[in-house]
Amino acid sequence: MKKVFKLEDLDCAACAAKMEDAIKKVKGVQVVSVNFVTQRLKLELDEENYDTIIKEIKKVCKKVEPDCTILD
Amino acid sequence: MTKKERKSLIKIIIAMILLIMVSILPVNDIVKLGLYIITYLIVGYDVVWKAIKNLFTGQVFDEHFLMSLATIGAFATGEYLEAVLVMLLYQIGELFQSYAVGKSRRQITELMDIRPDYANIEQDGKLVKVAPEEVSLGDEIVVKPGEKIPLDGIVKDGESMLDTSALTGESVPRKAKINDTVLSGCINKTGILKIEVTKEFSESTASKILDLVENASTKKAKTENFITKFARYYTPIVVVLALCLAFLPPIFIRDLTVLDCVKRSMTFLVISCPCALVISVPLGFFGGIGGASRQGILIKGSNYLEALSNTKTIIFDKTGTLTEGKFQVVKTESKDKDKLLEIAVLAESFSSHPIALAIREKAKKQLDQKRIKNVKEVAGKGITAKIDGKEVYVGNIKLLTDHKIECPEVSDIGTIIYVALEKEFLGYIVIADKVKENAKETLEELKHKNHITTTVMLTGDKKEIASSIAKEVGVDKVYSELLPQDKVDKLEMILKDQVGENKVAFVGDGINDAPVLTRADVGIAMGALGSDAAIEASDVVIMDDDISKINDAINLSQRTIRIVKQNIYFAIGIKVFFLILGALGVANMMEAVFADVGVSVIAILNSMRALNVKK
Numbered sequence: 001m002k003k004v005f006k007l008e009d010l011d012c013a014a015c016a017a018k019m020e021d022a023i024k025k026v027k028g029v030q031v032v033s034v035n036f037v038t039q040r041l042k043l044e045l046d047e048e049n050y051d052t053i054i055k056e057i058k059k060v061c062k063k064v065e066p067d068c069t070i071l072d
Numbered sequence: 073m074t075k076k077e078r079k080s081l082i083k084i085i086i087a088m089i090l091l092i093m094v095s096i097l098p099v100n101d102i103v104k105l106g107l108y109i110i111t112y113l114i115v116g117y118d119v120v121w122k123a124i125k126n127l128f129t130g131q132v133f134d135e136h137f138l139m140s141l142a143t144i145g146a147f148a149t150g151e152y153l154e155a156v157l158v159m160l161l162y163q164i165g166e167l168f169q170s171y172a173v174g175k176s177r178r179q180i181t182e183l184m185d186i187r188p189d190y191a192n193i194e195q196d197g198k199l200v201k202v203a204p205e206e207v208s209l210g211d212e213i214v215v216k217p218g219e220k221i222p223l224d225g226i227v228k229d230g231e232s233m234l235d236t237s238a239l240t241g242e243s244v245p246r247k248a249k250i251n252d253t254v255l256s257g258c259i260n261k262t263g264i265l266k267i268e269v270t271k272e273f274s275e276s277t278a279s280k281i282l283d284l285v286e287n288a289s290t291k292k293a294k295t296e297n298f299i300t301k302f303a304r305y306y307t308p309i310v311v312v313l314a315l316c317l318a319f320l321p322p323i324f325i326r327d328l329t330v331l332d333c334v335k336r337s338m339t340f341l342v343i344s345c346p347c348a349l350v351i352s353v354p355l356g357f358f359g360g361i362g363g364a365s366r367q368g369i370l371i372k373g374s375n376y377l378e379a380l381s382n383t384k385t386i387i388f389d390k391t392g393t394l395t396e397g398k399f400q401v402v403k404t405e406s407k408d409k410d411k412l413l414e415i416a417v418l419a420e421s422f423s424s425h426p427i428a429l430a431i432r433e434k435a436k437k438q439l440d441q442k443r444i445k446n447v448k449e450v451a452g453k454g455i456t457a458k459i460d461g462k463e464v465y466v467g468n469i470k471l472l473t474d475h476k477i478e479c480p481e482v483s484d485i486g487t488i489i490y491v492a493l494e495k496e497f498l499g500y501i502v503i504a505d506k507v508k509e510n511a512k513e514t515l516e517e518l519k520h521k522n523h524i525t526t527t528v529m530l531t532g533d534k535k536e537i538a539s540s541i542a543k544e545v546g547v548d549k550v551y552s553e554l555l556p557q558d559k560v561d562k563l564e565m566i567l568k569d570q571v572g573e574n575k576v577a578f579v580g581d582g583i584n585d586a587p588v589l590t591r592a593d594v595g596i597a598m599g600a601l602g603s604d605a606a607i608e609a610s611d612v613v614i615m616d617d618d619i620s621k622i623n624d625a626i627n628l629s630q631r632t633i634r635i636v637k638q639n640i641y642f643a644i645g646i647k648v649f650f651l652i653l654g655a656l657g658v659a660n661m662m663e664a665v666f667a668d669v670g671v672s673v674i675a676i677l678n679s680m681r682a683l684n685v686k687k
Contacts, residue, residue: 009074009076009170011173036354037176037177037354037355037358038177038180039177040286066125067122
């Protein structure tokens with residue numbers, strides 16, 4: 001399934017690339033792109049375990065970019 | 073300003089007030105130190121905290137770590153004021169940078185804001201606002217003056233003028249009446265329209281275009297990739313250099329203490345942060361893409377923007393690109409032109425052939441069709457009929473010679489329609505596809521202003537027609553009588569001749585030249601508004617069929633690349649300069665922070681120039 005999230009306080013393009021790399025490694029994520037200019041996170045995910053995948057994504061993002069929040 | 077920015081601003085103001093108090097109040101040194109530490113913590117605790125946290129997650133050497141190390145180092149060496157000032161300056165810089173980035177983002181997204189917010193649906197005699205996603209096929213929506221058309225559809229009732237500038241960049245409003253197809257993203261100017269929805273929201277033009285532009289940044293240009301790679305090698309190199317700087321010189325030079333050198337190496341680290349590059353380059357590219365979309369030019373990725381700026385050869389398709397793509401009467405030749413046209417119009421009044429349409433359009437008036445009898449279409453030749461009881465012949469030369477009517481040889485280029493009345497030759501009409509008004513100008517400008525070296529025309533049309541049009545618009549090379557697959561072969565041939573970074577662009581209408589569009593380095597589709605196939609096959613989409621937009625597109629790409637390069641040279645240049653100063657101990661830490669922030673902000677402001685387009 002496809003999902004788009006808005007991001008807040010994404011401060012630099014390098015951070016966006018870092019987040020993208022980190023999210024790519026989360027199990028259940030097929031495609032991910034973090035757009036620095038539009039501050040959007042685009043995801044393609046497995047249907048099952050949706051909630052756990054999202055939780056995991058938020059966790060890894062907090063780790064690499066503590067400032068940036070994923071808005072629901 | 074976001075919440076984070078506001079919080080940071082308050083902290084900065086409080087810290088400034090405290091600093092002023094410390095310097096004017098007559099207090100002893102211990103109280104001063106206490107006040108400095110309090111100020112430092114107020115303005116910088118989050119930086120220090122993040123540095124510590126990052127250490128535990130394995131992200132050593134980010135800017136927070138550098139700033140904490142440098143300022144705490146300054147405290148340790150007794151330079152309290154400098155420590156606080158550096159942190160304060162850093163925070164001001166961050167705030168300014170964040171504000172500038174936010175502003176640029178807003179500018180870009182506003183520019184591309186063609187996303188409709190709602191649709192009006194009639195329910196129980198009342199208009200209700202619903203989300204465009206909720207409207208289904210076949211529903212009837214109402215669009216009031218001043219509102220955006222939310223979904224593609226057909227006008228069922230009403231008449232209005234539409235502002236299509238968000239889609240095409242064209243500022244002259246377009247008329248919409250019953251049974252016209254209207255596209256989402258246009259703004260309704262004058263009347264109320266009732267529209268039957270023909271495409272769901274996600275399939276509608278506005279959504280598609282927005283999707284395209286927003287995803288454009290995922291296709292990265294070489295320059296952009298270079299920056300990412302650069303950052304990867306840059307940081308470790310800088311750290312190693314800093315370590316050398318701290319510990320090597322004291323061994324060789326007696327006058328330098330380790331403490332001095334450690335200070336210098338920290339300054340060196342503070343200067344080294346590559347923010348300016350990492351932020352301004354993608355912003356520049358995106359600015360260029362956003363600015364282009366404002367003019368009705370969609371560029372599908374920064375890589376195409378870059379290729380467009382390196383284009384040296386442009387290949388044009390003839391029909392619909394250099395020419396209008398529709399038949400028009402270009403000449404009438406007779407002693408009595410009005411009569412000639414009248415007979416032709418009457419004879420052709422029942423036909424739907426493109427030539428008949430062209431003749432009727434020229435006459436612009438309806439004639440009494442009762443005057444015409446016995447209409448006979450002679451396949452491949454023309455029409456014979458009786459008008460006002462007299463025998464008329466309207467068709468090509470074969471029709472007239474078949475009926476033994478004498479007529480002169482005509483050498484005009486195009487389709488020639490002969491007209492004869494009662495076995496007597498009356499005159500002829502020349503019908504041809506007209507060259508676009510600004511085609512010649514555009515081609516000249518391409519060569520003189522935009523460094524295009526070769527222009528080529530490909531066409532399936534006959535040789536005489538092709539060369540006459542080529543001469544008229546002034547292309548360098550013509551290849552005519554080509555089948556669609558021949559066009560690809562010719563393109564391959566041209567591609568092979570290119571040297572270095574030189575790129576080849578192909579311009580077509582996307583209808584039957586999709587293979588060529590995809591094969592070219594840059595495929596440009598013209599007049600693509602509403603044609604999904606053309607948008608799909610091309611790399612650059614020009615929404616209307618104004619050929620001069622090719623000039624605009626190339627101009628804009630060259631300008632954007634220029635801006636991006638300026639930023640790269642400027643940022644790296646200033647950085648290297650300050651790195652040397654820092655290493656030699658000439659620049660102190662405050663100047664270092666200033667250089668870092670200053671370069672970033674200037675680069676961001678510069679990259680926003682890419683967004684400005686001439687209107």
